[in-house]
Amino acid sequence: MTNTPSADEQSSRCYAIVPAAGIGKRMGADRPKQYLELDGKTVIEHTLDRLRNFSPIEQVVVVLAPGDPYQAAIPGLQEPDVIRCDGGEERCHSVFNGLQRLHKHARDRDWILVHDVARPCIRRQDLQRLWDCLQSHEVGGLLGVPVRDTMKRTNVSGDIVATVDREQLWHAYTPQMFRYGLLRQALAYVLERDELVTDEAAAIEAFGYHPRMIEGASDNIKITRPEDLTLAEFYLARQQVAQ
Template identity: 50%
Template sequence: MSAETQPIIAIVPAAGVGSRMQADRPKQYLIIDGKTILQHTVDKLLSHPLIERVVIAISDGDPYFSDIGFAYPDRVFRVNGGDERADSVLSALNYVKRHFTDSWSLVHDAARPCVSLDDISRLIEQAQRHEVGGILAAPVRDTMKRSDANGSIAHTVERRGLWHALTPQLFPTFQLHQALMQAQQSGDVVTDEASALERLGYAPLLVVGRADNIKVTQPEDLALAKFYLRHSEGEK
């Protein structure tokens, strides 16, 4: 089976997502235009014609998830998440491995509802032709500073070749599962899926993504996400 014919399963780690939003609930359950951020994110993923289903890793005992609905409920599956992002992704990968022998797993942050379908298509097209897989990323445009222990500037960092890692990140399911398992067994902390592959010597592809693929982490991000989502309504 060629890479292009293998199913693509989206994974959304949403267990214990921290919030700096000054709200009474995790940020993925905050509302934008009548829908939670998680609904916006999942519905966007499932509106892409190449994504078969979404597996969401949710904290055991989460009181909010059961109260929300999705545009494609028969294609949304819940698994129990873990304390760390990698634990949640591994839990979802275990589900994917059981149900799809050969597949690609597309991991996307719950709090990135503004990802464009064009970006997802470009990632799938380029990453599936790459020997490892790839991630959406944005070149660093601003001057970068490294601080010292007192919060003062230690030095300026050369920005050439620096990228902001975004999601989705797309890898063959078995390969990603093995990489995350090995990192977990070694006690190594990996902050995204690409870093799990990197620690094994792989070099995932960087696929240029749009700057409006923001992650909602601060209260002011809600207004920006609302603007981008309204602007993208009717996207094909």
Template identity: 50%
Template sequence: MSSKPCCWVVVPAAGVGQRMGAQIPKQYLSIAGRRVIDHTLERFLCHPQIAGIYLALSARDGLWGECEFADDARISRVEGGEQRCHSVLNALRALKHQAAVEDWVLVHDAARPCLSRKDLDHLIDTLINHPVGGLLGVPVHDTLKSVNAEGNVEGTVSREGLWHALTPQMFRIGILHQALESAIHKGALVTDDASAVELAGFQPKMIEGDAGNIKITRPEDLQLAADYLSRSD
């Protein structure tokens, strides 16, 4: 493997964010006077170890051209897919024409704008010599309940060893590409990249990050994200 592998970023942003109930996809909503996706992309564009970003957008997306970084040469647009995993795979297929298989790819949610520079540095520094990769996460602290289809509690689930998975999730490009191809071929529409790598027989490394690295999924998350951004580094 190369002694100095490059770090690339893939941002799947082809979703519509139905739970937000908004007229536009959640990545284009405004926080502190800027679009969510502009906050998100800036985190990587300002980092010296990031070689470039591949952004997966819907073919019908008409809003990206209005964003701050729409003309930034470091960002390559690719067509998104039906599910998140298809969007990531499309981006990896394009990226492999420019990057080496042993390079790193950091896959990050477009609607996760509060990633701190500290967490990004920690993720890269911890994994840069790892054979496979890993992801940011936070331990589960709340009590977990198992609930049936009628909404009745069936039991309490032990939270020992359980973590909330966050992004970025950072893997060798060759490993993630092959893992996603295999998962989708088998009909496993994985909701995060680590799941595909796990199905391929690997054990990603979990790295504790900041709980403030939230994903915007509901209207109340916008104010919460604004609060985190106002205190961010």
């Protein structure tokens, strides 16, 4: 029997938050990685295009570094369905700022989809899978891929101290999608305790809930090093051929 979403679930709106206030030190570039060129456009333009073309998303909040000098040259940041706001010291502060910016728009049961600006290869099929799988979920969840390699734990000197069982271990990706009210409370909870969580799921977990893990495509890579730009360009070209 197929579960039909309730009227309340069907009326839940969706907003995206894109934390883009980082400077990407590991890229060693003359500007933040989101403004580097990738297949004829900047990384941030690719990411915004993917999100803005996904119909459930009503508006996208892009969280930028205060005084960001590059944003004015990005056409996608000037669109009426894009809201800009200032970021904070860490990613979790930036996402919380984005949630605060939405407080006049979003209701507690609306969905918030948080996606890394440096993941421009997110597939529409994965966005749809995340959306479909979570419609009747009270908490939310995230995309990821199962760990396939042998996992090792080392000490501070780099010596291996244990081989870790990879069963039920996952690489956590984005998007991560949670109810607005719950995510806002969870982030407020960890920030009050000075816990600098590295993703939204960690805040939800610290607040006592269990997000759903949903398998996505492995080409949803995060650009962190110079060689990742070449790999992302390859994946974008392959995705275009497959369409």
